[in-house]
Amino acid sequence: MTSRTSKTWLTACLLAVSTTVALAGCATTDPTSPSGESAKGDAVVVGSFAFPESEILGEIYAQALEAEGFDVSTKFNIGPRQQTIPALQDGSINLIPEYNGNLLAYYDTDYAERTTEDVDAALPDAVAADDLQVLDSAEAEDKDAYVVTKKTAEDNDLKSIGDLKALEPFSLASNPQFGELGYGIPGLRDVYGVGVEAGQVTFVPYEDFGGPDTVQALVDGTVQVADIYTTSPAITAEDLVVLEDPENMISAQNIIPLLSKDIYSDKLAEVLDAISAKLTTEDLIELRNRVEGDEKASAADAAQEWLTAAGLLKK
Helix, strand or coil: CHHHHHHHHHHHHHHHHHHHHHHHHHHHCCCCHHHCCCCHHHHEEEECCCCHHHHHHHHHHHHHHCCCCEEEEEECCCCHHHHHHHHHHCCCCEEEEHHHHHHHHCCCCCCCCCCCCHHHHHHHHHHCCCCCCEECCCCEEEECCEEEHHHHHHHCCCEHHHHHHHCEEEEECCCCHHHHHCHHHHHHEEEEEEEECCCEEEEEECCCCCCCCHHHHCCCCCEEEEECCCCHHHHCCCCCCECCCCCCCCCCEEEEEEHHHHHHCHHHHHHHHHHHHCCCHHHHHHHHHHCCCCCCCCHHHHHHHHHHHHCCCCC
C-alpha cells in the first residue's frame, strides 16, 4: 500500500467514525423535549363524542397538552361508545374525555356502583380489558336526566321519575342506546315500575344526544319525556323540569380522561389531572352556554379562554 493510499484510507476511516458518532448523537432523546420523552410518547390524538360538550372538553385536553409540548391532533364528532371504543382500540384516537358512570356501564351492564368514588374504583379493571386506562375524574358532572316541560309536570304532578307512571302511555326521546341501558327503558321498568305493561312507553330514538332535535321534540309535544343532559342550556332556556331520581338509578357521570396505555406518561397525567382538579359542573354549563347559546363561540375559543382563566394556559 503506497503512502498516498494509506493516507486516503486513514482519512476515510476517520470520517466514517465521526459520522457514526454524529448519527449516534442524533438518535438520542432530545433533552429539551417534555420529560425527555420520545416523539412517539408525545403523539396524542384526541377524540370526542358527537355533541358540543364533548368537543369542548376535547379542545381543553388538546390545547393544554399542546401547550406542554405534546404533538397533538384531533378527531372530533366520532359518535357513541360503540364507535369511540373501537377507535381507541385500533389507534385512530388514543385519548377522549369520558363520563365515568356511562363508561362503566359500557363494560358492565349490571354494575351496581353509583357514587363517584365507587365508579372510579371499578373503572381501571373494567377498561384494562381493552388496554385502556383512566386518570383522575373531575368534580364536573353531566348526567342523563328524565326531563319534561313545565306544563306536563304541573298538569300531572310530576316531581320524580317514578311519577311518570301517572303519565302512561307516553313517548320518550333519547339516543338509540338508551333503550338498552340500565338507567334507560329497562331501569324505568325495573327500578320505578314505569312501562311495565307493553305499549305504555314508546321509545323514540334521536341521534343528537339530548341536542336541539331532542329538545324540539319535547317542546313541540312530539314526545312527552326526553333524556336531556343536566348541563344543557335548553333546560333553562325552555323552562324544562328535571325529574328527581330518589333511587339513584342514574349513577355518577363525572368527566374523566380515557386513554390508551401506550401513550401514558407522568407528564401527560400531570396535565390532564390538573384539568380535572379545576373543572366544575358550573364550568360545563357556562362553556355549553357560550358555544350553544346566542354567543355561538367556537369550542376552541371557549376552551382556550377557560384554560387561561383556570391558570392552565399561559397568556
